[in-house]
Amino acid sequence: MDVKPQRVRDPLHDLIEFSTSPFEQGLWHAINAAEFQRLRRVKQLGFSELVYPGATHTRLAHSLGVFHTARHLANHVRRLLGQSAFDEDRCEIALAAALVHDLGHGPFSHAFEVAMEKIATARGAKFEKRHEIWTADIILGNTDIGARLERGIGKENREAVAILLLQETPTDLYSGIVSSQFDADRLDYLRRDRLMTGVSHGSFDYSWLLANLEVDSVAFATDGENYATVDSLILGNKAFQAAEAYVLGLFHMYFAVYYHKATRSAEKILSAILVRIGQLVLNGKSSATGLEKSHPLVRFLSDASLGNYLALDDTVIWGSLPMMMQADDNHIKELSSRLLRRDLYKAFDVAEHFKSRGGAASVAKFRAALAEANKSGAFEEFEIFEDSPARDPYKRRGYDSPDALSKVLIRGSAGGPYQDLSELSEVVSALQKRTAYRVYASNADAMTKLTEIAKGVG
Template sequence: MSKRLRDPVHGLIVFDVENDPVDRLAWRLLDTPEFQRLRRIRQLGVSEFTFPSAVHTRFAHSIGVFHTARTLVRVIAREMRRNGGTPDDRKAEVALIAALLHDLGHGPFSHTFEHVQEARGARKRHEQWTAEIIRNPAGRIRPLLEAFRAGFAEEVAALLEREDPEDIYHAVVSSSFDADRLDYLRRDKLMTGTGAGGIDFDWLVENIRVAPIALDAPDGDDATPHRVRTFCLDRKALPAAEQFLLARYTLHEQVYFHKTTRCVEAMIGRLLAAVADAASGAGNAVERTGLPAGHPLLRFFGEGGETVQNYLALDDALIFGSLDAMTTAADPVIADMAARLRDRNLYKTLDLAEFGADKGRQASRQRWIEEEFADKIANGRVIRDDQAAIGIYAEIGGDEDRMHKRLHILDGGTPTEISRLSELIRALEPKKRFRRFYFADKADRDAARQIGRAR
């Protein structure tokens, strides 16, 4: 007996629940409230404001990641046997379930929510929330994992929390070719309808090899860098690897950092920050936010506290469904942001690339606009956005400089970072920074544009 799901990226995904204990556990995990919550969290947050079909969820993505992880585990077994080694079934089980559960800790609008929390001094990333949800003794995840094997919940949580890899099985969930990016790059490209380059998945997987790389540069002459085995690519896959990174770069440029998407993220961030201030500050939070008493946002940001239970009550659907109520808020920022987001009456964007690609020219225009609109920047009627930057390794999360996240090619049997072999990739290594302003009033945007052109 098996269970089947149809997926637009992978086709038929089969769970052999009768003969495979990991598949059986995975199928049971899908039905937990914690995992079902991912149906209500968009994979691309607010990208549907720009790309209407980008409504795929982290639920579908996570299943795709599990399916891809099974392929990578088979690759590890293949490479180990090729080199006279023996696969470690227990570590493979941990990696597979970690791949399935890796996104449990995402909050509403994912990275936008994290940025709001960071600004409030709460620096818990979604990986930490994921581990806490897995370890939660009152949740539905932990009992299933412990029934599979004593201590299994801790093994899975620890793998997802670990920043530095310890063995090849960590590469399944964190590497240049981890299951997460091998799914989301293809899924996001498909669901947004963008021509973001081709990914020759089958050829790349066929040419994955396992080799040790140095994680840390030596501090002195006698220092020995820590080495760990991870995924590399055979030399003949270099052209496919170049296309893989180009597709990733293009997705960041055209989708993840699209000016309208960034504008909506900034507006939602401002809305959530205002709700958090109202919920945690003095005064009547219900009146100030327009939300009913006991609303999950008021519980999380207010007296209920940032507990796992309160966190799991938050998702995209909840916030989108609360916009109408928040339009009645006494707080003018909350009321304005909620009405604008509900009706897609967005701030107007000025991208300083309009004034040319020269970085110095853009920087000077940015200073002039900041001086002219200083008061409105201070009160939020103008939002400055100069933090987005992409390079060939750019990714949301900012860990692209970690060596195990960089792509290595076997050159004469030696793992070599791809930019040393490819002029194309080397040319795209310097980061491209975006400089944008979002204006509540179109007249202000037009005036700022004239300032940029006139000087």
């Protein structure tokens, strides 16, 4: 039978093609596995569509885009190194990892993980099942996609893909394509999320960055003495402004889109619903949740097996809300109704309120005053949620560990030595970690109490 190239039409990349090579045909076969197709039912931006109606793209679309972008980067590296120096095996491991890197995301990823952590903590257990670990379990487990990957890339490479995705920092040039401060994941989601939300934030010149991409040996040193060198991606000097725009764009997208107050309010509501359902299920009172014992969410909370986890996705949650609205538990009934109707808690932006009124010191006083008010029962009738999303715009790393491969390295001048972008750019070096602090109130009376506490602080 003739093998044909397979193509996917993508709103960001236009055509994403899987060639007739055995490797890419193997990846195409893996895409059709049940675990990968599940990503069609997990949205990339969770609740962001409540703010940006166009943001309905899925983690499946993003995963295909990350593979496509990683292949762009890898092909560029191949040209720079030459075929004889290029490691095809490690490249294939990186490309496969790029494709399957999001397999382990649960429904409404962030909100779900927060809820599971709270449930585990309440039981005195340590929360260990981050989505990266679920991803590795899916790849290595007795799964459809695990079997397909093994047939396509071999058993050893299947295991190597899981290991790569569990790494917190890159260890070589090829793993840096998948996970670093300048990786295929960020290069896809920053452009894709900007396109689908319709915002103007986050713009940068991807083509120019790629055109100025180089490979150089990064030296690691301790006490001034080099002990190892590793090849890494470097940007040429002409990409200086584009590199600045990339770092700034990523930073701006977090607070304009990912940490939007309405999105975070919806996440807080869902987390509260899941925590309450978890409490009832674990106490043998699942009937009060409005869900049947056979419901995927109840099954997972009763038995957190891989199979039960894979039965969960965004559509399961959305489809369950009408049932939860019939729950005997008033908390679940109220919150599920609000989420379905988009009747979100309103945000009191504490950090913004005190920006010109004492800054961090006043925020700390507000936190203390709010804690006292909670102790005294001031908010017993009115539920509130606290939220402190934070973003470090650029993690500055030393050269005494492989963490240095996570840097954005750039030439100081044409043909000159590379440096960390933060050492060359006054803009990047001036960026500071930003932490928002908001309190979400369930009604006007609760908001009035929060305003009174703020007035008391000054």
